Amino acid sequence: MLHFDRWKIVLIYVLCIAGLVYTAPNFIPKSQLNDVPDWLPNQQINLGLDLRGGSYLLLGLETDALVRERLQDLVNEVRSELRDESIPYTGLGIHNGQVVVNITNAADAERAREAIDGLSSVVAGNQFSALPERDLLIDVEGQTVSIGLSEAAKRARVQSAVQQSIEIVRRRIDELGTTEPVIQQQGVDRILVQVPGLDDPRQLKALLGKTAKMNFRLVSNAMSGQQALATRTVPAGTELLYTADEPKAPVLVERRIMVGGDRLTDAQPGFDQQNGQPVVNFKFDSTGARQFGEVTRDNVGRPFAIVLDNEVISAPVIREPIMGGQGQISGNFTVQEANNLAILLRSGALPVAITVLEERTVGPGLGADSIRAGEVAAIIGSIAVVAFMIASYGFFGVLANIALILNIAMIFAVLSVLQATLTLPGIAGIVLTIGMAVDANVLIYERIREEVAAGKGPIPAIEAGYNRALSSILDANITTLISAAILFQMGSGPVRGFAVTLAIGIVTSVFTAFTVNRYMVSVWLRRRRPKTITL
Amino acid sequence: MRHLKLIPDDTKIPFSRWRFVAVGFSLVVMIAAVVLLFTRGLNFGIDFEGGILVEISTEGPADIGQIRSDLGGLGLGEVQIQQFGQPDDVLIRVQSPKGEDADKASQAVVSQIKSVLGDSVEYRRVEVVGPQVSGELVQDGVLAIVVSVALMLIYIWFRFEWQFSLGSVVALVHDVMATLALFSLLGMEFNLQSIAALLTIVGYSMNDTVIVFDRVRENLRKYKKMDLAELVDLSVNQTLSRTVMTSGTTLLALLALFIFGGEVIRGFTFAMIFGIFIGTYSSIFIAGPVLLAVGVTRDTTTGGLGGVAKEKASGKA
Numbered sequence: 001m002l003h004f005d006r007w008k009i010v011l012i013y014v015l016c017i018a019g020l021v022y023t024a025p026n027f028i029p030k031s032q033l034n035d036v037p038d039w040l041p042n043q044q045i046n047l048g049l050d051l052r053g054g055s056y057l058l059l060g061l062e063t064d065a066l067v068r069e070r071l072q073d074l075v076n077e078v079r080s081e082l083r084d085e086s087i088p089y090t091g092l093g094i095h096n097g098q099v100v101v102n103i104t105n106a107a108d109a110e111r112a113r114e115a116i117d118g119l120s121s122v123v124a125g126n127q128f129s130a131l132p133e134r135d136l137l138i139d140v141e142g143q144t145v146s147i148g149l150s151e152a153a154k155r156a157r158v159q160s161a162v163q164q165s166i167e168i169v170r171r172r173i174d175e176l177g178t179t180e181p182v183i184q185q186q187g188v189d190r191i192l193v194q195v196p197g198l199d200d201p202r203q204l205k206a207l208l209g210k211t212a213k214m215n216f217r218l219v220s221n222a223m224s225g226q227q228a229l230a231t232r233t234v235p236a237g238t239e240l241l242y243t244a245d246e247p248k249a250p251v252l253v254e255r256r257i258m259v260g261g262d263r264l265t266d267a268q269p270g271f272d273q274q275n276g277q278p279v280v281n282f283k284f285d286s287t288g289a290r291q292f293g294e295v296t297r298d299n300v301g302r303p304f305a306i307v308l309d310n311e312v313i314s315a316p317v318i319r320e321p322i323m324g325g326q327g328q329i330s331g332n333f334t335v336q337e338a339n340n341l342a343i344l345l346r347s348g349a350l351p352v353a354i355t356v357l358e359e360r361t362v363g364p365g366l367g368a369d370s371i372r373a374g375e376v377a378a379i380i381g382s383i384a385v386v387a388f389m390i391a392s393y394g395f396f397g398v399l400a401n402i403a404l405i406l407n408i409a410m411i412f413a414v415l416s417v418l419q420a421t422l423t424l425p426g427i428a429g430i431v432l433t434i435g436m437a438v439d440a441n442v443l444i445y446e447r448i449r450e451e452v453a454a455g456k457g458p459i460p461a462i463e464a465g466y467n468r469a470l471s472s473i474l475d476a477n478i479t480t481l482i483s484a485a486i487l488f489q490m491g492s493g494p495v496r497g498f499a500v501t502l503a504i505g506i507v508t509s510v511f512t513a514f515t516v517n518r519y520m521v522s523v524w525l526r527r528r529r530p531k532t533i534t535l
Numbered sequence: 536m537r538h539l540k541l542i543p544d545d546t547k548i549p550f551s552r553w554r555f556v557a558v559g560f561s562l563v564v565m566i567a568a569v570v571l572l573f574t575r576g577l578n579f580g581i582d583f584e585g586g587i588l589v590e591i592s593t594e595g596p597a598d599i600g601q602i603r604s605d606l607g608g609l610g611l612g613e614v615q616i617q618q619f620g621q622p623d624d625v626l627i628r629v630q631s632p633k634g635e636d637a638d639k640a641s642q643a644v645v646s647q648i649k650s651v652l653g654d655s656v657e658y659r660r661v662e663v664v665g666p667q668v669s670g671e672l673v674q675d676g677v678l679a680i681v682v683s684v685a686l687m688l689i690y691i692w693f694r695f696e697w698q699f700s701l702g703s704v705v706a707l708v709h710d711v712m713a714t715l716a717l718f719s720l721l722g723m724e725f726n727l728q729s730i731a732a733l734l735t736i737v738g739y740s741m742n743d744t745v746i747v748f749d750r751v752r753e754n755l756r757k758y759k760k761m762d763l764a765e766l767v768d769l770s771v772n773q774t775l776s777r778t779v780m781t782s783g784t785t786l787l788a789l790l791a792l793f794i795f796g797g798e799v800i801r802g803f804t805f806a807m808i809f810g811i812f813i814g815t816y817s818s819i820f821i822a823g824p825v826l827l828a829v830g831v832t833r834d835t836t837t838g839g840l841g842g843v844a845k846e847k848a849s850g851k852a
Contacts, residue, residue: 050799058668060638199658202649205642355638359645359663365592366659366799373797381791385784391539392780425731428792428800432735432807435788436742439781443746446777453544472749475694476742482686483738487731490679495731502735535538 002463002522012519015511016406022413045415048423049360050494051374053367054196058358059208061165061189063158066352067097070149070157074099074136077119078147085115098148106143113140116147123156158189161351166191169354171347172207191354199363203340211309211353212344214261216292217253219303219315225250244311245332251312253305258295263288267345269338272330278338279330282345289325297321306331308341374427381431382408389438393445396535399520400441400513407437407505407512414504423497433505439476440513443469449535458533459525466518473514477506541783542776550771550819551764551827557820561709568716575719580726581662583676585631585669587644590660591652596622605651611644620798624659631666638665676730680711683734687741695748696832702825703744706817710740713813714806728803736810739785743778743818750774751826755833763831767823782815 004012022041025033036042049056071094078099082089088104089112103109120136135153139146149157162185169191173181182194198204220238223231228240229250237255242248266283284292295304296318305315306329314331333341386404389397411430415422448465456464484506487499581588591597602625603616611629619626627648632640641663649658664672684707692700714736718725750770758766786808793804 060667202646209639209642355665356642356663357638357665358668359642359661361658361661363657363659365657366590370797370799373795377792377794377796380795381788384787384791388539388784388787392541394538424797424800425728425803428796428803431788431792431796432785435785436739436781438784439742439777442777442780442784446774446780449544449776450773468753472746475745475749479687479690479741479745480738482690483683483734483741486679486683486686487734490675490682491727491731495727498731 002459002466002518002525004519004522009519012516015410016516019406019410019413019508022416023409026412026416041416043416043419045412045422046419047367047371048421048426048494048497049194049196049367050362050424051367051371051422052196053199053362053364054194055198055201055204056358056360057193057195057201057204057208057356058186059165059169059191059193059354060357061158061161061191062353062355063161063189066157066161067149067154068094069352070153071097071099074119074147074149078116081115081119082112085111087112087115095146098146100144100146103143103145109140109143109145112145113138116145123150123152155188162189162191164351165354168347168350169193169208172343173204175207175343175347176204190357197364199361201359201361203336205356205359206340207343208354208356210344211350212261212347213310213349214264214306214308214345216258216295217256217305217307218258218295218299219305220252220254221302223252225252228252241305241307241310241312243315244308244313251305251315253307253312258304259284259288259291261345261349263291264345267342269335269342270328272328277330278333278335279328280333280338280342280345281326281328284325284327286325289323292325292327293321293323297323308344313341370424370427374424374431378427378431378434382434385434385438389441393441393535396441396445396521399517399524400438400445402520403441403512403517404434404437406516407509408434410508410512411501411504414508415501420500420504421497422501423494425494426497426501429498429501430505433502433509436480437505437509437513440469440473440509441517443472444514444517445535448533452533452535458530461533462521462525466514470514473510477510481506540776541779544776546772546775547768548772548775549768551768551823554820554824554827558824561817561821564716565709565712568712568719571716571719575722577715577719577725578722580724580729581628581631581664581669582726583669583673585637585641585664585666587627587629587631587641587648588660588662589627589629589645589648589658590619591625591627592621592657592659593623593625594655597625599625602627602652606648609647609651611647620801624798631664631669638667641665672727676727679730680733680737683737684708684711687737691741691745691748695752698826698829698831699748699752701829702822703741703748705825706744706822707737707740709817709821710736710810710813714810717809718806723802723805726802728800729806732803732806732810735807736814739810740814740817743781743814744822746774746777747771747818747822748826755831759833764827767827771819771823778815778818782811785811 025042026044087108090102092101103112120134123135133150133152137148137150170183178195178198184192186192222235234240238252241251263284264282265285268281270279270281272279300318303315303317305312386401389400444465447469448461451461451464484499484503606614613630615628617626631637688700688704691703754766754770789804789808
């Protein structure tokens with residue numbers, strides 16, 4: 001136990017020095033960090049939002065809507081397919097999450113199945129099987145054909161919606177000019193957004209709360225919105241929408257879309273040249289410009305509606321054909337609203353609505369206070385433990401304390417290198433580790449005391465102390481590691497930070513308190529060759 | 536130089552003689568815990584119940600009455616307003632709005648609060664947890680504790696024998712229940728940090744129990760004829776000095792955190808300090824007696840890993 005191979009000694013030195021060197025950047029002020037040459041470690045610990053201040057948002061995608069939308073499309077596809085095959089049917093619709101249709105002649109059922117099967121396509125399999133799966137599950141029972149979406153199809157749809165949404169959320173957040181936002185998928189249908197330094201996420205939430213599905217449509221000339229509301233009739237091919245402005249007024253618009261929002265190439269906030277009101281200037285791509293030109297040419301004198309998320313932002317009258325593919329939206333905006341609308345139009349529409357499920361925002365004041373409190377607690381805790389160890393074990397206590405300080409350095413080094421996030425509970429984890437890390441030394445020293453009391457000489461007693469204590473040390477630390485691992489798996493945010501520092505602290509403490517400490521004791525024994533030891 | 540010794544050498548405290556008293560006491564605590572949890576319940580924080588939490592810092596000491604009457608006009612349902620550490624620090628808690636669009640409504644509540652309190656106060660912290668997420672957090676929290684206790688059971692079973700495993704897990708459940716009872720009794724907010732505290736207590740208590748059991752196993756090999764109660768007592772006494780030392784250093788660190796670590800983690804450290812005491816108590820007074828009650832198979836002369844290895848070897852043959 002007290003003999004060390006040369007390579008082990010080298011390894012101990014290398015690890016300890018690496019621990020100190022990689023911790024060092026954390027003591028350099030941020031402003032001078034750029035002066036550190038690239039070949040030297042220059043990564044600082046990544047502080048969590050609870051310490052540096054910022055906003056954490058958990059967004060949920062409304063995935064039910066995705067499936068509903070797909071089923072609605074499917075109804076239309078089935079209708080045209082059955083028509084093409086001249087198969088008579090009744091009662092085509094959505095029922096219990098499936099598209100259901102009654103084939104009039106039972107003899108046609110099989111033919112209908114084949115026709116509908118033609119609509120089916122192949123989607124990638126799940127993580128358990130690489131086998132591709134079909135997206136439609138078609139079931140024939142007598143005259144009834146029911147078509148459902150396979151799990152794989154739903155999954156693929158949600159996944160692609162999440163990917164698209166992340167991209168669009170990123171574009172919108174980038175517009176806010178924040179630094180280092182983190183935007184990532186969480187679970188199946190969630191998006192995690194962390195924006196450091198943002199202490200009022202009001203605008204962010206306003207931007208994320210809009211799907212921003214935009215289109216230009218003609219206002220129906222069959223009757224006015226008020227009439228439609230009064231008579232409770234909506235002519236075919238039109239729908240009743242409301243204005244975004246209060247008081248909400250009904251507007252009857254055509255279902256047919258003149259130009260879709262996906263045709264926009266740019267949108268910028270600006271001011272109306274006549275009345276100085278905030279407006280949004282937009283540009284179409286060439287296809288959009290052509291479509292818009294044709295419709296405006298054919299409908300001079302009629303009003304058209306600019307529809308955003310099924311609300312009419314404004315409904316100007318077409319005074320002349322607009323051929324250049326450029327236009328202006330004016331709708332009683334404030335400067336802020338015009339700015340937000342421009343951002344939304346530039347970033348594109350979300351495939352599905354998202355909701356903020358969880359929000360945690362920490363202001364810079366609290367973050368700074370937490371760091372200070374954590375530092376003070378860590379320093380005072382360390383001093384108390386160090387003094388206690390020296391009082392209890394004298395010289396051996398000093399050795400344990402050196403191991404303890406190395407341990408703290410290594411925890412910081414590992415956190416810096418892994419770029420793990422340090423949170424306030426994480427600091428608590430480190431302070432707790434300071435208290436528990438000496439446990440290994442306590443176990444060893446108490447054991448040595450016992451062996452000395454049993455009449456063994458210094459070397460055999462020390463030898464036995466390390467030997468016998470090892471199994472206890474391992475068992476004790478592995479059980480704590482199990483807790484930490486589970487906490488990491490199940491926890492989120494700050495609590496996860498606690499698990500990280502706890503786990504790192506356990507691993508490094510076994511190294512410093514057992515191996516490094518043992519090496520120091522062995523060097524001391526060889527140099528001094530003591531006749532007796534006092535513990 | 537004489538060193539500090541909290542525990543004299545060669546203590547011979549007959550712990551197992553008091554085991555019926557201790558177990559009786561713990562049983563009373565457990566029954567009280569169950570009664571408390573069912574009657575008073577836990578004061579769930581917004582992590583588990585959903586809701587809105589706003590921490591503000593005012594210029595000069597906060598006028599809680601004024602804030603209460605300002606917010607009272609919003610009709611937000613039950614609003615809790617309390618001082619948080621400093622006199623100018625106030626914590627406001629509002630329940631989640633009920634109904635279909637609770638997530639969106641919660642967001643609206645934050646805007647309402649901010650518009651009433653204005654920009655003259657510093658918003659130190661705003662947390663909004665919707666009903667969907669809080670439900671999942673409850674599930675995850677309960678699962679975390681159950682899985683962790685189960686894994687410990689398996690680990691100890693593998694390293695020792697099932698009797699040890701049973702003893703340590705009874706001790707763990709005891710500690711978790713006692714800590715929950717404390718939360719309920721004092722009406723302390725139970726949140727995600729509390730789950731972290733519970734899991735750490737589970738880890739710490741296990742740690743303590745393992746040290747004692749390790750010694751029991753060693754002594755079982757050494758003293759083949761010794762009466763089991765005597766042997767458990769001997770083991771506890773032999774490790775007592777270590778137990779007290781480690782509890783001591785850990786408590787020192789935790790006290791520093793409790794006093795200087797700030798208001799945000801005070802509940803967390805308080806629970807942990809309690810946990811150190813209860814964990815130390817249970818490894819001496821609960822884990823040991825359970826071991827005595829179920830007995831130990833002493834003919835496995837090597838025990839532990841050796842025993843497992845032997846079984847494997849005979850299985851092969």
